[in-house]
Amino acid sequence: MTDRPHYGTTAKLLHWVIVALLAVQYPIGWLMPDIHRGQAPGAAMTFHISFGIIILVLILVRFIWRLTHPVAPESTLPAWQRLSSEAVHWMLYVLVLATTVSGWLFASFRGWTVSFLYMMPLPMLASDNAAAGKAIDGLHQAAEWSLLVLICLHVATALVHLLIYRDRIMQRMLPG
Numbered sequence: 001m002t003d004r005p006h007y008g009t010t011a012k013l014l015h016w017v018i019v020a021l022l023a024v025q026y027p028i029g030w031l032m033p034d035i036h037r038g039q040a041p042g043a044a045m046t047f048h049i050s051f052g053i054i055i056l057v058l059i060l061v062r063f064i065w066r067l068t069h070p071v072a073p074e075s076t077l078p079a080w081q082r083l084s085s086e087a088v089h090w091m092l093y094v095l096v097l098a099t100t101v102s103g104w105l106f107a108s109f110r111g112w113t114v115s116f117l118y119m120m121p122l123p124m125l126a127s128d129n130a131a132a133g134k135a136i137d138g139l140h141q142a143a144e145w146s147l148l149v150l151i152c153l154h155v156a157t158a159l160v161h162l163l164i165y166r167d168r169i170m171q172r173m174l175p176g
């Protein structure tokens with residue numbers, strides 16, 4: 001398959017919808033109240049889990065789209081920038097996947113019954129298991145923080161290209 005020179009509308013749309021959902025997901029995660037043993041998850045947790053599942057589905061779609069619609073790196077970039085951006089993009093996919101799956105496992109090990117956006121019951125991946133829940137909670141937090149650090153690096157790099165190098169990297173992901 002020949003690599004395309006530009007990202008298409010679908011790739012751009014998926015990129016920015018995932019960015020928007022993550023921008024909502026982090027504040028909900030930090031602001032939602034703790035849920036103690038025996039308590040049922042409230043609205044904030046229901047939305048956090050539902051948005052998380054949407055992010056999981058979209059990142060899988062985005063990844064399949066990337067595999068089936070490869071885009072060539074910008075030809076003017078030096079080799080080290082091409083390699084490092086490729087590595088960061090791969091890690092972003094891996095960390096979004098790790099964050100969403102660890103969150104889903106954590107909710108499952110708590111033995112909760114959760115709805116997807118109050119529309120239908122959400123299937124759980126495992127049954128109640130307090131010890132496993134504790135271990136996975138640490139993983140969800142490690143994944144979510146590592147993802148945030150990498151996102152900051154990714155955004156900072158995009159800004160360096162836009163404001164300092166003044167090349168066309170940022171334009172690659174913008175509409176048009």
Ligand code: HEM
Binds near residue numbers: 107
């Ligand atoms: C990329 C998507 C996600 C992000 C960025 C994210 C982020 C967060 C954040 C920031 C917190 C607060 C924890 C802290 O204080 O550090 C949190 C907690 C939590 N998240 Fe997520 N989350 C995501 C996906 C999910 C998914 C898909 C689920 C479940 C299906 C989930 C379930 C939970 C649960 C149960 C907690 C509470 C943990 C606790 O009580 O300690 N998350 N998440």
Ligand code: HEM
Binds near residue numbers: 018089093158169173
């Ligand atoms: C304001 C925030 C963001 C900006 C300005 C931005 C900008 C960009 C730009 C300009 C590219 C194209 C780079 C190139 O082709 O060399 C890109 C690609 C990419 N971005 Fe972002 N991004 C942002 C947030 C995010 C977030 C939150 C994620 C988290 C999942 C993300 C994941 C990716 C991935 C995976 C690619 C590679 C696409 C591919 O080739 O499959 N971006 N981004």
